Amino acid sequence: MSFQNRILAARARAAAEDGFGLLELLIAMVVLNVGIFALMSTFLSAGVTAQRAARISNGNAIADKVMEVYRGLENKAIYLNAPAVSGGSDALGWPNGIPNSTSAYYAAYHADSDAYGGTYYSYADPTTSPLWVTQSTTAAVAYTPIPASDGTVIPSGLSVDPTKAVQGVTGPDGQTWTVFTYIVVVQSAGTGWTTGYVKRVTVDVLDPKTARVVAHQSALFEPGLAP
Numbered sequence: 001m002s003f004q005n006r007i008l009a010a011r012a013r014a015a016a017e018d019g020f021g022l023l024e025l026l027i028a029m030v031v032l033n034v035g036i037f038a039l040m041s042t043f044l045s046a047g048v049t050a051q052r053a054a055r056i057s058n059g060n061a062i063a064d065k066v067m068e069v070y071r072g073l074e075n076k077a078i079y080l081n082a083p084a085v086s087g088g089s090d091a092l093g094w095p096n097g098i099p100n101s102t103s104a105y106y107a108a109y110h111a112d113s114d115a116y117g118g119t120y121y122s123y124a125d126p127t128t129s130p131l132w133v134t135q136s137t138t139a140a141v142a143y144t145p146i147p148a149s150d151g152t153v154i155p156s157g158l159s160v161d162p163t164k165a166v167q168g169v170t171g172p173d174g175q176t177w178t179v180f181t182y183i184v185v186v187q188s189a190g191t192g193w194t195t196g197y198v199k200r201v202t203v204d205v206l207d208p209k210t211a212r213v214v215a216h217q218s219a220l221f222e223p224g225l226a227p
Helices: 003-015 020-071 106-111
Strands: 166-170 176-187 197-206 213-221
Touching: 020 166, 020 176, 020 197, 020 213
Parallel strands: none
Antiparallel strands: 166 176, 176 197, 197 213
16 A cells, blocks of 8 residues: 555544544543532532531420420529439439549530539539539538528429439430530629529530530529529
8 A cells, every 4th residue: 555545544544433422422421420429429418417407406405405494493403413422323324413433424524614614523522512503512602502491392294304414315306315414503793683693504415326515505593583
């Protein structure tokens, strides 16, 4: 074949469209895969966001539920159970009082130092933590937070136990959520209070899957107001 014929043959092969259908198909598949992966990523992200929103919503509903119990109590009935020695558990496996260092819940409960003002409750010497409100707290501050005569009166039939520092509460989703409760005495400023000291109740709700706090509420209860 002459040189000129070879050039003509090469030009003919270059002008031919044989194989371009397969190439176009491969390009289309690559573009389609990129689109599908982007769409899947969007769906996964939306799913994670929806799950997180659901956890926060359930946690806030539980925190509201627990706080409503305290709002229905007489001020003298707002306190935590603190047995002489903690570290044990009740029949359901929850701490029998404010968790001490031997409790599996101690690290997580102890972590919210803002809730109890930085001084953790001491079973060895409760007088070193006078701002914690328990059934044995007396006139450690300007008023007696638990009157000795009838301070242990708690209504029956409550949806949660207001004296428990740690307990499980069933959420709207049917799961058991761990709830931490802190009750301390703080001094409140302002002319709206009838006394300088009030009880501050703080509630933390933990995600049953991640054990992270997903809801946090705090409220003040003044002894001079009903109930």
